[in-house]
Amino acid sequence: MTIITVFAGPAGSGKTSLIASYARWLRKELFMKVGIVNLDPGIEKIPYEPVFDIRQWFTLSDIMLKYGLGPNGAFLKASELLAERIDEVMSSPPFSNIMDWDMVLIDTPGQMEAFIFRPSSNVFFEALTKLGNPVMVFIIDASAIKTLSDAVTLWFLGILTQVKTGIVVVPVINKIDAASNLELARMIVEEPERLLKIAEEQSHEGLLSEVIPELVSIALKTKGAYRPVMVSAKNSQGMEDLHYLVHEAFCTCGDLT
Ligand SMILES: Nc1nc2c(ncn2[C@@H]2O[C@H](COP(=O)(O)OP(=O)(O)O)[C@@H](O)[C@H]2O)c(=O)[nH]1
Numbered sequence: 410m411t412i413i414t415v416f417a418g419p420a421g422s423g424k425t426s427l428i429a430s431y432a433r434w435l436r437k438e439l440f441m442k443v444g445i446v447n448l449d450p451g452i453e454k455i456p457y458e459p460v461f462d463i464r465q466w467f468t469l470s471d472i473m474l475k476y477g478l479g480p481n482g483a484f485l486k487a488s489e490l491l492a493e494r495i496d497e498v499m500s501s502p503p504f505s506n507i508m509d510w511d512m513v514l515i516d517t518p519g520q521m522e523a524f525i526f527r528p529s530s531n532v533f534f535e536a537l538t539k540l541g542n543p544v545m546v547f548i549i550d551a552s553a554i555k556t557l558s559d560a561v562t563l564w565f566l567g568i569l570t571q572v573k574t575g576i577v578v579v580p581v582i583n584k585i586d587a588a589s590n591l592e593l594a595r596m597i598v599e600e601p602e603r604l605l606k607i608a609e610e611q612s613h614e615g616l617l618s619e620v621i622p623e624l625v626s627i628a629l630k631t632k633g634a635y636r637p638v639m640v641s642a643k644n645s646q647g648m649e650d651l652h653y654l655v656h657e658a659f660c661t662c663g664d665l666t
C-alpha cells in the first residue's frame with residue numbers, strides 16, 4: 410500500500426527542503442519508488458523532480474497577470490483553480506497510478522493559510538482520502554522558537570491543521586541545526602507536560618497567563634500517540650526517525666490492506 414504524505418507548515422518552515430531530503434534518503438537507504446507532487450504555484454526553483462507539478466497548468470505570476478491580482482489574491486485563486494480541476498489532478502500520475510509508488514510526497518503552497526485553511530483544500534483532501542489514508546507532516550520551525558508562546562502557538566497550529574483537514578497530523582521539528590532555543594523545541598518532543606508547568610509558573614499578566622496553559626493542555630489532550638521528531642532538512646539529519654513516525658502514523662490509521 411502506498412504511503413501518501415502531505416507536508417504542511419508555515420511559510421519558510423522547510424516543507425520543500427524536507428521533501429527533497431526525505432525523498433533522497435528513502436531512495437538511497439530503502440530503495441523506495443518515491444513520487445513527488447508540487448502544489449505550490451509560487452515556487453521558482455524546486456530541489457526535487459516532481460511527477461506532478463501544478464506549474465504545468467499555472468504559476469503565481471500567470472494568475473497575477475491574468476486576473477489582475479496581487480500575490481496573496483493569486484494564492485487564493487490558485488487554491489480555487491486546483492479544486493476546480495481536482496478530477497484532472499487525480500487522473501494524473503502519481504495519483505492515477507498510485508499503486509506503482511511506495512511513497513507519494515506532496516508539497517503544499519508556501520503560505521499554508523492560502524491553501525490548508527481555505528475551503529478549497531477540503532476538495533483536495535477528500536479526493537486524497539479516497540486513494541488511501543494520507544498522513545500529514547506538520548513542520549515546526551525550530552529557528553522560529555524563542556519564547557514559550559512561540560513554541561505553544563506553532564505546536565497548536567499543527568493541532569488546528571488536524572482539526573481543519575481531518576487528516577492524521579504528525580508534528581516534526583525542523584531546522585534543529587539553526588534552533589534559537591533548542592531546549593524549548595525539545596520540550597515539545599520530549600516533555601510536553603513540562604511546557605504546561607512552565608506556562609502555569611510564568612507570571613504573565615492578564616490573558617496570556619490564562620490562555621497559554623489552556624492551549625498547552627488542549628494540545629496535550631489531542632496530540633495523539635505520536636512523539637514529534639527533530640530533523641534538519643539542511644543536514645539530512647533525523648530522516649530515519651521521520652520515516653519511523655510517518656510509517657507508524659500510517660499503520661495506526663488502519664490502512665494496511
Ligand atoms: N538552517 C536550516 N535551514 C533550512 C532547513 N530547512 C529549510 N531551510 C531553509 O529555510 C528556507 C525555507 O525553506 P523551504 O523549504 O523553501 O520552506 P517552505 O516554504 O516551507 O517550503 C530556505 O532558505 C531553506 O534553505 C534546515 O533544516 N536548516
Ligand SMILES: [Mg+2]
Nearest residue numbers: 424425449519
Ligand atoms: Mg515550499
